[in-house]
Amino acid sequence: MFESLSDRLGGVFDRLRGRGALTEADVRTAMREVRIALLEADVALPVARAFVEKATEKAIGQNVLRSVTPGQQVVKIVHDALIEMLGADASELELGVTPPAIIMMVGLQGSGKTTTTAKIARRLSGGGLGKDRKRVLMASLDVNRPNAQEQLATLGAQVDVQTLPIVAGQQPVDIARRAMQAAKLQGFDVLMLDTAGRTSIDQALMDEMRAVADVARPQEILLVVDALTGQDAVNVATNFSAQVPLTGVVLTRMDGDARGGAALSMRAVTGKPIKFAGTGEKMDALEAFHPERVAGRILGMGDVVSLVERAAESIQVEDAERMAAKMAKGQFDMNDLRAQLQQMSRMGGLGALAGMIPGMKKAQAAMADAPGTDKVLVHMDAMIGSMTVKERGKPELINAKRKIRIAKGSGTTVQEVNKLMKMHQEMATAMKKLRKMGGLKGMMAMLGKGGLGGLGNAMGGPELGEMMGKMGGPAGSLPGLPSGQQLPPGFQKFTKK
Template identity: 85%
Template sequence: MFDSLSDRLGGVFDRLRGRGALTEADVRGAMREVRIALLEADVALPVARDFVEKVTEQAVGQNVLRSVTPGQQVVKIVNDALVEMLGADESELNLGVTPPAVVMMVGLQGSGKTTTTAKIAKRLSGGAGGRDRKKVLMASLDVNRPNAQEQLAVLGEQTEVATLPIVAGQQPVDIARRAIQAAKLQGYDVLMLDTAGRLHVDQALMDEMKAVADIAKPQEILLVVDSLTGQDAVNVATSFSEQVPLTGVVLTRMDGDARGGAALSMRAVTGKPIKFAGTGEKLDALEGFHPSRIAGRILGMGDVVSLVERAAETIQQEDAERMARRMEKGQFDLNDLRSQLQQMRKMGGVGALAGMIPGMKKAQAAVDQAGGDKVLLRMDAIITSMTPKERAKPELMNAKRKIRVAKGSGTTVQDVNKLMKMHQEMATAMKRIKKMGGLKGMMAMLGKGGMGGLGNAMGGPDMGDAMNRMGGLPGLPGTGTKMPPGFQNFMNVKKK
């Protein structure tokens, strides 16, 4: 979502870093470009003005201009200011101490409120891949939109979260009372109330929302905002906050092509923290909103912590242990390669992973230009077209077999050759890191020979060279840097 803003800011800072010594005029000129970039990204005018004034005041100080790397100092100041604008610290749900905790979802029609309700419930319940272990009940108070209550019931089945039985003709306030009573009697930890979507000019629906809030006394009232609404999202947040005491914001469609102004403006205008970000249509596509990580992505600094968390969520313990045992023996066949490609797809694909790694913005563009994650599907098709014996012993792949596999997978012999070359590079890297063992070895392989080989297969030598730079992940062999908190524990998988 922040690609356009990231590219604009990246250009500004590249010019600053290339100058060496900076004058006050250089800094002020760069800040004017930053202000334009923020306004083009749909950031609210007062927010953009305050941001630039604050950054300029700090950046023109003598400690910055006379430092050894003034350009880098300016980037750090901008990064800190972005983090502060987005809310400084991540904000968790406040579920109180006496169950059931009531979480009330409000927002405009079509903002993704019902789906977001199910996503949060899944995250809280730990069901179907969720993180926490709360007993959650969902209740739909939307009697205006056809089949809205039935939609939440279906989502409840998919997420393995209980939903309040539907009583035809019952009104929102009465449904809220029944939901609270059921949650208390049946020992639920959390009650999620999905209210009807409304226009912020519809006072009758606003009064209904306030009546529900008065009865339910929710610990959290979350405003669900579609990131694609841009500047108007700020007006929506202001209107809702005047009617009910909002405690937080959830931004949906953060994976879309919106310019990012809603996210950057929301906290500054409303004073309410952004608690979650929807990153896709799937029911597990919901992330906690981490201001420092978002700022890092905008400024091209990557987001290694999110990358590790995503890996921890998608990589199965049994698979990791099996791979660790094979690494100890220096083994890596086409079945292993296929497994790695599938893991990359589960983690969001090569483009998404590249965007989380420091310095990989250009490689991400190369991935998109080369066909994006369709290339992963093509590689999987090639491996699938091989016999089990060929997958286990890649050295059997002669010219005749390659022609057969190319026809069977709908690709060319050249594509098969690229895949085989990539496997050879990764197998060679596997032998080099044989003594490392565990996931640390796998990450080193992905950072060096593996990702470089994948880059060569997808886009040629230039892309392969760019993706080879993934070896600079913090804490990986040869970088001389420390791992972020929790990274080391994740990498050292305990073997049975």
């Protein structure tokens, strides 16, 4: 979503990093380019102006201009300013102490409000990364859109969350009262009220929304906004906040090709935190909004924490333990490769993963330009599926005749089967070398001593070492982070002797 903004800012900062010393004029010129980049990304003008003024004031300080790496200091200042503009800290849902907690969902027509209601309910009930499982009841108050109540009931069945039975002809305020009574009597922890989508100029619907809020007195009133609406998203938030006391914002379609201005402007204009980001159509495509991680993605620093969380959600414990045991023996067959491919697919595909890994922004752009990149995972899975049980367990049995059969069975070519076999062989070799290095601990130690280049030399020889070295920084650093910035503490502990 932030691709164009990220590219523009990346160009500005690359020029700064290449300078040994900076003058105040250099910084002001760079900040003017940052302002233009923000405006082109649909950031509201007052927000862009305030952002640049604050960042410039800090960047022209003598401590920055006289530092050893002034260009990197400026990048850090912009990074910190981005985090502040996005809201500093992630904001959790306030569910209170006395159940049922009431969450009221509001938003424009077509913003994805009903789907988002089901996604949040799924997350609260234990289907996402939520720590505590809650008993959730959903109720649709939308009596205007045809089949809106039936849609929520269908989504509720998909995510295994109960919905309030539909009573024909009942009006929104009465539905809210019935839902509150049912939630209290049946011991639900959370009640989610999905109100009708409306336009900001429809005063009758706005009055109805305000009447529901007065009756329900919700702990949370979440405004669902489509990120693709750009600058107008800020106007929408302003209009709704004038009608009801909003407590947070949910941005949908954050996986789209919008320029990102809505996300960057929302907190600054409304003062309300962005609590969730919708990243796709599936019911699990909802993430907690972490300003620091989003700022890291914008500046090409990746988002390793979200990557780890996504992996933790998608990896089956039994599979991980089995894989660890086989790695300890230096074993890696086609069944293991297939498990790895399926895991990558569950985590969002190659492009999504590349965007979270530091230093892989260019690789992500290349994947985006290449048609059908993520179909490669599907094709590989089909080829492995066309193998016999014995072939998957012992890939060395696969000869030329078997390759022809596998290619025909999977709808691919012999050349693609050869590529798969080569990929498996290289991964198996890497697993054996990783075992000799001492597993994960040895890999992290090598990363600390020689950076990615040193790790590549150890696992794949000089050519892989040179390629991985270009991706990363000097020894002890992570790719995408400023030169000299050391591994995070979680990585450093593996490198200590």
